[in-house]
Amino acid sequence: MIGEIRDALDRLLHGEVPSPIVPAAGDDDDMAQLCRVTNSLIEAFADAHDFVTALGQGNLDVHVPPRNLLISPYKQLHSNLRHLTWQTQQVAKGDLSQRVDFLGEFSEAFNSMIDSLKEKKRAEHALKEANSKIMASMRYARTIQLSFLPDTEEMGAELGDFFFIWNPKDIVSGDLFFFRSLNDGFLISVMDCTGHGVPGGMMTMIAGSSLSRVLQDVGHDDPALVLHELNNLMRRSLNQQSPEAKSNDGLDLGLCRVDQAKGLLTFAGAGIRLYYSLHGEIHEMKGDKQSIGYRSSDPEYRFTNHSIRLDPSMRFYMNTDGITDQIGGPKGLSFGRRAFTRLLREIHEEPMSRQKSILEQEIAEYRGKEVQLDDMTVVGFVV
Template identity: 40%
Template sequence: MKLRGQLALTLVPMVVLPLLLFGWLAGRYLEESRRQAVRSEMSTLLEQMETNVSTHLQAIRANVEALARSKLVTGYLGVEEEQTRYTVLQAPMLQLFADTAKVYPDYYLFRILMPDGSEDARYAVHETGVSGDDATIPPYFARILQQEADYYQEFLRDPDSAQAALLASKRIAVQTSTRTGLGKEPLQGYLLLTVQPRFLASHVQPLHIGQQGFAFVADGQGRVLLGPSWRTLPEQLTASEWQTLSRAAEERTFIHLPWMGARYLLRGIALDRSLYLFTVVDENELSAGTYALYGQVVGVTLAAILLLFPLLYMAIQRQFIRPILYLSQVSQAVGRGQFTLPALPKGVGGGGQQNELNGLLTAFAHMVVDLDRLHSALRDHAAALEEKVAERTAELHSKNLALEGSLLTIAEANRKIQDSIQYARTIQQSLLPNPALWQSALPESFVIWQPRDVVGGDIYFVDATAESTLLALIDCTGHGVPGAFMTMIAVAGLRRIVREEGIGQPHLLLQALNGAIKTTLQQDTEHALSNDGLDIGLIMVDRRNRQLQFAGARVALLLVRDGVLEVLSGERKSLGYKESRLDQSYTVHTLPLESGLVTYLTSDGVTDQLGGPKGLPLGNRRWQALLLEHCHQPMAWQKELLLEALQHYQGEMERMDDVTVIGVRW
């Protein structure tokens, strides 16, 4: 019994003091474990939301870039002529947007912006009623214009619906129909897509972390875009709050922040400059759990020491004293040669008992299992989303193939149109003077006739008899097919006036042609649909009287006599336009026809051509200097020298207008 007492006195302090220390350490360990578990849960949820959001943002970017590269969008912005763009190209492009919105229900607003920030076209699933003609550029439009990157995205609160939205934009630079120069393609506009971020709201709004923990989403200015559906958050964080939160999100660290009358533990991540994700846990909830945990540990320890000391003594006796006494008995028996072991004393060798510490550890294990199950569910959800994106992408690819078929049809129609334009060129060339007639009437002469397109709005005319020669250079409104139509009307009208009406004086010819153009195009009436006309320079040479007469409408006659270049200006009145009066008169210039006199008629496509080192127009001064430099050369040489000089000045610049030059040595 002495051993029992000594062991009891020795083991009691050895058990009580470690038990107190163990209780304190267990409380600290479990407190830190619980806090670490909450932090791990917050970080895991953020990482899962980041993966989910990144997957959706990549899909949205891919779709925006695919739309921006589509021929319907680039073709629409590549046409500068507004009537063609709005009447022919806008409807197919908007249909493409509508088809895309059907495939992706979250895409609810498509817009085309011009480089100056004005809205040029839109497709809205549900029209907001905001006018695209408002002269005020919205702030987020202005931010898009300031970006240098080709792709830009921003989370914001939609000013129309006051709901969270994702705005994605893509710069579009295409070659326009009137630009043929080399170099970087010019900016033609932007494609804007507004998306309802339900993929983000579905994770944020219903989320609970513990009892009161939640998640929320903010933009780059500290505005709360999304929060829990079961709790109201302020719409705008204060400047100091946002400075602290945004820095922590960019560094991906935990912070403690007093907010909304309480103190919270927060963890955030910054996906980009306009999207910040946060998870939040109330520290009171953490402290309450910690206090409860400490209370349990202290209660168990005190109960074991103060209230359950007899049981503790019995347990010590059973676990330590009885086995030692049993070993002593066995040793003594072996020493005596007795190898039959005595039976074990009652209570020695029994199984262990369950306690509250084991219960806490079991509860923690259950919590880890729950977290693992949540992680697996989020991973499966992400895989399902990726599969859905692949299906929608395949569907969009199918629609793109159908659109490419339509584009092939359009290309075939374009080929037929080009064939028609080529035939129109043949028709226009048939209107030019007969080469034999030209050579007979003007043996020392040259003509430079270069339409800017396949056909053009410049043409020249000659009519000769034994005693006189009529020569005209005509520059009609526009170029291309419209200009070519005007040349046909002008030549037909001039030929009829000369041959049927017998008018021979230049100024009277201009007056008659003015009336013919106005009446032919019905531009002498109030309901006229067109307003087209022409500029003309007209020379009449009377060989019998050795006289040269000139009359012009915005076309001057350049002549060289005795090495001096003179300019006979035409009237600053064009022919045929609605504002041209039917009784409009023109001045005639008469001068003697001297041997060796050289005359030049030039359309404004020559002097308006941009070029040179500074990209400036050629201008009258440079052109007249070229003529004076080469006027003494044979006419055929002059043509080649002038063509070479014009091409050298133009360089890599695009052709601005039709070019026509007529030179004659009389």
Template identity: 40%
Template sequence: MNGHNSDLPESDLSSASSGIRVLLVDDQAFIGKMLGRMLESEEDIELHHFQSAREALKMADEISPTVILQDLVMPEIDGLNMVHYFRVKKHTQHTPLIVLSAQENPQVKAEAFALGANDYMVKPPDKIELIARIRYHSQAYMNRLQRDDAHRRLEEQTIKLTQTNEQLLEQIAERRRIESALRESKKKVEKEREAAESANKKVMDSIRYAKMIQSSLLPNPDNIKTFLSESFFIWMPRDIVGGDFIFTDIFEQGFIIAVLDCTGHGVPGAFMTMIASFGLKKIISGEGWHDPAQILKRLSFLVKTTLQQDTDYALSDDGLDAAVCFVEPDESRLTFAGAKLPLICNYDGEVKVIKGDRKSIGYKKSSLKFNFTNHTISINKGMSFYMFSDGFVDQLGGQRERRFGTRRLANLIRKNTHLPFDTQRDILIQAFNTWQEYGENERQDDVTVVGFGF
């Protein structure tokens, strides 16, 4: 490689003495395994394989590769774009990059070289040729780093020697300027601190007020107990406001009860709950839909069109998961439909997990033609039902730093379903907090659980 750059990061400079490190970015696992077998006999070569383009970009600084093997076809980010991204990153702008392609294409090859690629190989590569190119590019890169580092050190020493006399003469004057600047800086910092505290207070006051508004969207447990006396509700946003919410509506034929988990948490998630809440009110009260599968389909349409995610120019890609139950007491019937979220049914000591459809709603890729599935259950005395967002079951913790998991939650429900619902609520919260605190983990997401019985 030609040219001199004395501004290379320190992590790159250390690469010159720590062996050859290959960063392979290819979404196909078997390619990683194939290249791993080719390189396993080369003791001085480390292979780091990432199937995710974003993860590779994120970890590149930590790995400090001496050569990058970039697949041309990636599901997240186009391979040619990846070449561009590696070149604009400070830590990889000079790292040798070999494009891997399934075919020999002069046009693509020309584009790759124009974007900054150093080489081009057709998959699967020949072992001998691959090792030779990795060694050639890596050695050239490490030589460059060593040369640039030596040049930089020489320049630094020269500059230091030249500046020593000038610095000695300026020290007294500089000390006086510093003392004066420190006095002024202290005054300025104090004013900025006061301004920051005032601004932060205004922001926090606004968010707390937003929590009050969001809380007003949640059903009042006392009102719910007038038509569903055996029930409990857990709503624990990760931040002051959150992306989870509970929805209920009652009418002559029965009532709707639902749990919704919107994209994200905090303020963005709270905005999504407003859209989804008003959408449900429009669908159920305004349009008269009571069928859970139809409610989910209609809500997907409203969220998608409200955010203009049915257009090519939409900036957002947000949506939600949901579990919806329509209960008809006179018919002793419950109808459930889910978008990713499940329903747990407990009866006579047996716990059954009824999974929702593996489709979220409202996102750009959410199909408006998809028909969600209704599950109808005959209600018997002693039955209880539970809906929850993924914040409960996805929480990491415990002795082995694992997810709490749906199975563990179902077992916890089965053991305690004979207890009053308020007691069940306390047991679930205690189990969640113990699981989280044992692993010393922060809460990862908003947590919502609804339980009710007959």
């Protein structure tokens, strides 16, 4: 029996779990007692072995053997680990009120992490608040800008049929279109100012007001002259006459003067062209390559008028480059003027409202998941 007990203790010392010792029939009380105590030790060791092994493997749901004094410090460790797991879960849910105390360096590390997260949360909150204010301001700016767009009832009364797409990239647009009824016809214009969002929006306010001022000064019968004067007024308004000027902003613009009494449309363009349909084909009037108002824009530059005799079947279109430059499609290329012209050829005989829907759908499909790169404006009209 002594030998069996010695072997059992030896195996325990080597980290092995021996089988329980079966008392022999003739053992005296002391021996039986020694046998029982040894078996209790084997049992406690076996429980402790399973528990500590599972704990070492990170299994915190392991059964905790009760009343086993061999593993008291490990039970404390197990308890602490379970608590830290729970606290970490709370932090993951966004509860930053958790603190760890009396766990040495871990407490410092954990609490310092919580402080960092709190700081980050505060910064996020401040950013959200600032963003919310900016967005509210932007939305109001959009309301103001919308009121600057032409009155569609006025356009409808003057034009046979028309549509417009005005799709800002950032709530407020750097694009603008303009319409004015005249006694013998109307003026219609599309503008694409530098930038988008707030800076672009401010530029449209300056450009729109300047165009009205120029029309007041030089009249509306000579679009090329209007562009020339607008170029100089914009340069003066933005203090961009000097090569040392700090800003360099301006716009592209297409302007049509329709004289219904003469049955004539006169177009002048600064970086924007006029498309029109005739006998089933789409034709272009290319504007000049000179933009308006920039520091580099030549103040002496004379723009070109292009005139065409009106036919009731004609459809006219002007657009900003936000559509043709939009990235998308399977190869991630820009939509391009060729595709735009082809699309107009396919749809120009449709009612204007239908043309608008098709254009919007085609552009959206082409864009897919790509971000909108620029403001988009298209105006289509029938005289």
